Amino acid sequence: MTASRALPAFPLAALRAATGVPSRARRVVGAWGVWLAACALAAPAGFAQAQEGPQMNLRRVELTAGMHRIDAQVALTPQERQKGLMYRKEMPAHEGMLFVFEQPSQQCFWMKxxxxxLTAAFIADDxxxxxxxxxxPQTLDSHCSAKPVRYVLEMNQGWFAKKGIKAGAKxxxxPFARQ
Known part of the structure; x- marks a missing residue:
């Protein structure tokens, strides 16, 4: 689940100042790059959390699945992705966590x-x-994407099934705006 991450250089000086991103950050273009840069700039000032507690104050993005709205926390950094939804005792039905990786690759998650x-939706760029x-819960079983993806959305288990949302749905x- 952990992957190295380079933030887009949009605007690079502002990103470095806000997040301490090194100069080797890659430039990402299009709507995704603008969105990703905005997320990085909007990071809460004290988003570092104690290792034992849940991360509750990540930036958010609104997603849709047909007529259904999803309020998703965004796990953007390697540390945020590694911690994910660990230690959460509950999560509202319309909320989830969107894991964003810098490039598509096979993503594998576990539940330590x-x-x-939870149900993980492995999502293509579109x-x-x-x-x-x-x-x-609390297993080390590996759950992987069927092909390389950049996004993974975790929701309460059963949410997708109750809404009739299956593989192939958009x-x-x-994050998924056309470039």
Whole structure:
């Protein structure tokens, strides 16, 4: 689940000042790059959390799945992605966590220290759900994308099934805007 990450250089000076991103950051163009840069600039000042507690104050993005709205926390840095939804005891039905990686690759997740049963949607750049994986709490079982993806959305287990959302469905929102 952990991957190295380079933030886009948009605007690079502001990103460095706000997040301490090194000069080797890659330039990312298009709507995704603008969105990613805005997320980095909007990071809460004290977003470093104690290792044992849940991360509750990440930046957010609104996504849609048909007529359904999703309020997703955004796990953008390697540390945020590694911690994910660990230690959360509950999560509202319309909320989730969107994991953003710098480039598409096979993504694999596990549930170490994660107390909630979740479903992971592995999502292509255009918002198409590649595959869905139900994950049991506090296990080390690996749940992987069927092909390389840049995004993974974790929701409470059963959320996608209750809404009739399956692989092949498209999600909407800023991260999936056409370039």
């Amino acid at each position: 220290n994660t107390l909630l049963p 918002g198409t759900i590649v595959n869905l994986e139900d994950m049991k 999600l909407g929102g800023t």
